[in-house]
Amino acid sequence: MSAHFAQYLNLLGDNQLCQMALDGGYDFICRAYRWERSTEGKLLYDIWLEKISKSRDAGSILRFSNTRLKQKELGVAFRVLEISSDSLFQDEGQRFEHVALQALALRKVWDQSRVKGSASRSGVNLESRIEHELLNENIETRVKGLLIHANQLFITLGKPSLAQKSLKRIIDQILQGNAAAQESIPRRFE
Numbered sequence: 651m652s653a654h655f656a657q658y659l660n661l662l663g664d665n666q667l668c669q670m671a672l673d674g675g676y677d678f679i680c681r682a683y684r685w686e687r688s689t690e691g692k693l694l695y696d697i698w699l700e701k702i703s704k705s706r707d708a709g710s711i712l713r714f715s716n717t718r719l720k721q722k723e724l725g726v727a728f729r730v731l732e733i734s735s736d737s738l739f740q741d742e743g744q745r746f747e748h749v750a751l752q753a754l755a756l757r758k759v760w761d762q763s764r765v766k767g768s769a770s771r772s773g774v775n776l777e778s779r780i781e782h783e784l785l786n787e788n789i790e791t792r793v794k795g796l797l798i799h800a801n802q803l804f805i806t807l808g809k810p811s812l813a814q815k816s817l818k819r820i821i822d823q824i825l826q827g828n829a830a831a832q833e834s835i836p837r838r839f840e
Contacts, residue, residue, distance in 0.1 A: 651690060651694075652690070652693050652694060652697060655675070655678065655694050655697055655698075656697050656701070658674075658675075659671050659675055659697070659698065659701040660701070662674070663701060663704070663705070666707070668702075668705045668706075668707035668710040668711070669707070669710040669713065669714065671698075671701065671702065671705070672702060672705075672710055672711070672714040672730070673714065675694075675698040675701070675702075676698065676714075676726065678694065679691050679694045679695050679698060679776055680775070680776055682694055683775045683776050684775075688779075691776060692779070695776060699729065699730075699733055702730060702733065702734075703733040703734070703735075705734065705738070706738065708734075708738045708739045708740065708744050708748075709744075711730060711731065711734045711738070711748075712744065712747055712748065712751070714727075714730060715727040715730055715731050715751055715755070716751070718730070719751065719754070719755060723777050724755045724756075724758045724759045724762070724777070724781070725755075725759060725776075725777050725779075725780030725781045725783075725784060726776065726777060726780055727751070727755045728752055728755035728756050728759065728780075728784070729780055731748060731751055731752045731755065732752060734748065736748070742803065742806045742807050742808065743807060743810065743811065743814060745803050745806075746800060746803040746804055746806075746807060746810075746814060746817075747814065747817070749796055749799050749800040749803055750796075750800040750803075750804075750817050750818075750821060752796050753793060753796035753797045753799075753800055753821065753824075754817075754820070754821075756784065756789060756792060756793050756796065757793045757797075757824060759781050759784050759785075759789065760789040760790065760793055762781070763781070763785050763789075797821050797824060797825055798825075800818075800821050801818075801821060801822075801825070804818045804821075
């Protein structure tokens, strides 16, 4: 199954269909987990991440991550943004969104872990597995670094969009310790 999955992703990648590789690949991985085939799901997830890391379509990466954030699939949104090369995001606005969305996704994972407790169940589904992996990392330091980096990138924006300005306000509120900031993500970045 993994060989066919890799061929499928290669075919989509060769035809510049990154959005289909992101959405279709992710859906297939989630099905493996739903069918309680977590070992195969993990293998497919690793193949998918490796293929996605070679993507040259910044817009698709940002759209996919925005959708995952809206669906509260924070771990996968973070991982896709994390493995995407910084050089992929050519304009200042995309670079800012890339870092800011990583910060928000990781911050929400961290916040949820503090509410639920750190006893996350690894392997139940893909999202739980990713969140469990993230909790074994130094999230607090990473979140703070990403928030500071996003602030620095915002300064380089010539004319930020309304959504980018809203995203910046949320980042500022988080840095100032306002927990309610997490609930006010602009519609485009929910």
